[in-house]
Every structure is written in structure tokens, then in C-alpha cells.
Amino acid sequence: MKVIPWTMIAFEQPTTKAYLENLYQNGYVFEKIIVLLHPKWFGQYNAMIQSRQKHLEEIADLIATHTKIKIPYFERLDFSKYSSNIEVIDEFQFYPDALLDALDPNVQYFFSYLGVVPERFLKKAKWLHVHGGLMPPLRGSVCMYWGLLYRGKPGYTLFWQTEKIDEGKILYQDESDEDLPDLSNLSKGIELETLRIGIWYFDLYVRSKLLVDYFNGGCQEKVYSHAQIKEFAYPDRVFFVEHKEIAKFCLTKFFHYNGWQD
Template sequence: MDILNVVDDIIDQLSLTLSEPSNASDGLSSCQMLYQLASHKVWGVDETNILAFLSKRLDISGKFFLSYRSNGRKSTDLLLTDRDWLSLAQAIFVKAVLKVKECSLPALHLKQFNTLFKAMDLQPSPWLTEPVSDAIEQSWSALQAELKSEFSQVNITYYDHHNPTTSKTCLPLTVLFYEGPIARAYLETLASLNLKPEKIIQLVPRNDIATKKPIGRWLPKSLRIAYSANIQSSKIHFWPKKLKKSYSALTHPMTTEIERKLSFSASAIESANALLPLSHYSDNIEPILIENLADQALHQHLTNEAKGAILFTGGGIMPSTLLSLSHLKFLHIHPGFLPDIRGADCALWSTLSAGYFSASCFYMAPGIDTGDIITPCWLPKIDLSAVPRDTEMLDGYRAIYSFIDPWVRSYVLRDVLINASVGLDELSCIKQDEEEGTTFHFMHDRLKQAALNKIFI
């Protein structure tokens, strides 16, 4: 049985219940694009581009909007909810997954499965017969088996043990500090090398990060900053603290492996979790209340900064208005090997696709992880087989981003700091070709589970 012919027949049957839609007055009609894909058994360049457009939209948001602008932004808040059109979309994504298999491109195949699983979550699919569902599962299993063979081009960057100076050295670097495990690991990495950043700009959200409601508006500014920072810290570190306290069988193997394989001391890891005062790391702390990274107050603050390097530690998407400040170079550590692995959840995409964690230091530019690359690294194998096999997926996911991802990034930061022979705003770098590599989006739960199985087993 040719399963693609079976899927084409399903698409034909679903199409019979639908009329050709008219053009959307406010952009590109999702229904019209789906209709064009359904009307062509063989997909040419136009259909391939449409499929890529719709796949990206669904992969990013997990939703279908009725229409989009040509740049991919939704042109309406109305969702595509018609069951017949959603069934057609699901069948089209099944066809895409089975066709991609023929191309032998594992990264593209992974992305299409991520999109398909998100599409199947939108509603039940009564047309999904056994031969088709079996074909999907067989293809998914075959892809996972193919990914078990590690990439031949993976070259590990090992830590060349470095003896720090006996006294603290002031490093010409400003840390744009946004509270969280990543920022804490960075500060401890600097401290482990006996380096003090010249300045820490502490970003404190004026609104609660969960409820979005203003915090402490009645308080004097200094007290409001301290109060807001405390609330920010308690909420951001809620899960790391809970996991460390209640699930030591999960977190202990992680910290042990970070110490053993990535050569971070137990005291550094413990200090990062202890949330020491920022004055422990630098003599110059400048807290600033902001709405978000696009806040004009932050722009003005950075406009007045001296020329140099800024270490970005998170807090959202960096706006182009800040990246366009020509006197500053923003350093970022991305948890993926650039340009091959861009986007979100890349600690998991890296291990799922290649069997190793990876990270890259680069100068930030507008776009998703598209700046000039300074150091891309594959890290030594981290053995987490001691983690209990019955670990819940969500706990495992949270633990990876609380206890592994920050130190994976810090491994590369340390490598950059040790090997820098010039100012951190003048490091040798390679211009990134945006046409190369793959941009991934947040993983569907089935891919998360596959990635965690690979990491833990």
C-alpha cells in the first residue's frame, strides 16, 4: 500500500466538503492556502513555500489564525476553528511528514513532526485510520532511531584547566543582569576566574512577571526596586528551589555531572543557587526599573554607557533599538551550535539531533540567533543515566533549564573569557549566513519526551 496515495485520497475527500475560499481582505487567507495545497497532489515551488509559511506559523504559536500578513504576523485575532478546515490542515501536515521522509533531512523531518503533533492537538481526527496512524508512528520511530547515531562532525571543545589569578581583576564588561539561573551561573563563572565585571546593570521589572500587575507603586523608588527585585527572584527561582529541595534524585546527578564533566566547582554551583547579593560580584551595581527590554528608560541608560561589551543574560527578545547602539557590542550565549541549531528549546534540539549539548557565543544582531559567531562548541557528553527513569516529563524539562542549560552556556562563556586576547567588544568572529542552519521552535511534548529520554537514558 502506498501510504501517500491513501493520504492524498483523504485530502480529496475532505476537500469535497469545502468550497474554494475567497481572498482575505486583510492579508493571506489560511483557508485559501490550505485549499491550494489540497488542490495539488504534486507540490511545486509555490506549494512548498505555502507549506513552509503555514508550518512556521503553527510551529511558533500552536494556533492557526484566519489570515496573516506576508511577513508572517497575524492580520486578525480570529482563529481558524472550523472543524472541516482543521481536518484538512491536519491531513496536509501528515502528507508533509511522510514526504519529508523522502528527502533524508533529519532537521527538516524533526521540524515537520513538531508541527504535525501541534496540529493534531487542535482537535480529534476521525479520518486518521490505522494505516495512516501506523505510518506516522513508524516514521517517527525510524527518525528517532536514525538520530541515535551521533553526527560525525561533532568536535568536542574540552576545558583547558585555567589557574585564575590570586586577586580579583576588574574585567571591562557590563553584565545586563536579569535574575535567573543563567545570570547567576554567569556571575559565578566570572568569580571562578577571579574576575569582577566593571558594572552590573540590574534589570528589575516594574510589573509582576506572572500577573503583569504593577508592583509597589506606593513605595519610594529605592524601596520599590528592592521589593520588585525580591518578588522577581522568588518567582523566577520557584521551580529551581522546589526541584532542588523535593527532587534531589533528579537534581543531584545533574549538579554532579556539571562538576565532573564541565569542571565547575561544587562551591560555584552552590553559590549560584544561593542567590548572593550582586555586590558580591561587582563594586558597581546600577538597578533600573523597566517595563520590558523595549523600555525607553533602558534605552536611555544604555545610550549613556561607555563604549564596550555588554553580556546579555535574558529577559526577553532584545529590541533592534538597543542592538543599533553602535558604541555597544552585546554578547550572548545561545544553547545551540550556530548556525546549525537556532531558535527555542535548543538545549533539547541539540541533544535530540546530535546526542550532545552545545552552545555558541556570538554578537547579537536583529533576528533569531543570527549575529556574528565568536565560538560555537559541542560539549563533553553529560551522563544523566542516574536520573530516575520514572521522572515526569515536566519535572525533567524544568530541571534541564534550571540546572544544566545555565552551565552549558557558562562553559562557553568561560572558554571565551580565558582565550580572549583583546577587548570583549573586539573578539574575532565569523559572519553568519542566515540561509544556513535550521531555526527550531518550542518543542511539542512528544519531542520533549524523546529528547529527555535520550538525555536521561
């Protein structure tokens, strides 16, 4: 296995699982993983999953068939599979003081969670993240949908995080040519929110694929030029959670779900 010279900050949730499993299947492990969050978090997450489990597993099985990789979204992880150096910080909060104390300014940290890393953590060490949109100008939340609406395919960006939302130095970015999963054979009457959660699994798989492409290419920089970005005619703005009608439109048009019953 090839060792990625970063420390992953591993919140045990779907984003982390997508990165770790896809990288592992392609021959990569992290130099170190710092595992965060008390098992209570997994219990709360599981409660949400169990309330939607039948349909989420149906969607996940379809995506696994499409991508040829089975990501353990509904299981506890054995982190030792993905690194020989594991540190556990057993505190029930997302950014505990114990993590701040553990940070080494000489180490590069890969951030798998969604959101913004607090400034005090950014000041102590360097943090990398894969954003689910082509930066700039697609910044903020759920940019997979906006990429589909503007370009017919999503784009992704590996970058150094700063205190500003999705404005750090870009290392690697690309639009995905991965065929989108066809949801036309899913059960009818699946709730919109369940579909949104379910298709997020595919979004995470493609994010992890970008990271694999980056390492397979020898970590060579790939950044879209200003002229290329101008041709996209994107509005340069920060997007937030999409309106439910936009999500429904994208799931119908691009993923071919036709089982709506509302």
C-alpha cells in the same frame, strides 16, 4: 580576579546565576553589572520553583555533583560578589526605558536572558549573547536538544546580537564534550516539565563554561568553517519549543531518566 571588560545586564534568574558563579569560580568578574527587575519578579519565579522544589533541588544537587560547581539557582544573589560596580534599575519590566537611557554606545553589553533584545536597544549599543546551539544552522529555542539529536552533543555560540534571530557575527563557538548528567537514580514519577526545567540548569552551566573557555583562551576567535558546518547535515532553520515527545526521548536516551509513570 580578572575583569571582563563588558557590562552584564543581569536579570535575576538561572541564566544569570550560572554565568556569574561559574565565571567567578574560574577567576572572572564583570567590569559592571546592571541589575534589572523588581523583587516581585523573584517572588513570582520562586512561586514556580516552590511548586516543584523537591524534584528541582534533587536534579540541581545531582548536576552540582557532576559539574563540581554549586550554582545558587534557588537563592537571591549578592551581585557585589561578581563586580565592584553595580547599578540597579528597579522597574518591573524586562526592557525598561531607564535601561535604554543608561546604555552607553561605547560599552559592550552581555545579555544573559533568553529571547530577542528589542531593536531600539540594539541600535543604541552592542550586545553579546551565548546561544544554546551551533550557529548556523541551529537557531531559535531549546537547541541543546536538537544538537543532541543531530550530533549526540550540544553546541554553543558566543555572538553579537542583531534584530534577526541568532544571525549576528560569531566570536566563539564549540561543541561540548562535557559528559551529560546521568538521571537514572532520580525519583520516579517526576513530571516532564520539571525535568525540562531541571536539565536546563545543566545547559546553562555548559553555556557559562563556553564563556570561561573563551576568556581562558585569550579571547581568540573560534568559528566553524562552512565546510565543517555542511558535514553536520543540519537543517538550516529556526527551532521553537520542542514537542514534549522529543524532550521525553532526549531525556531518556541521553540523560537516562527511566522513571516515567505516564
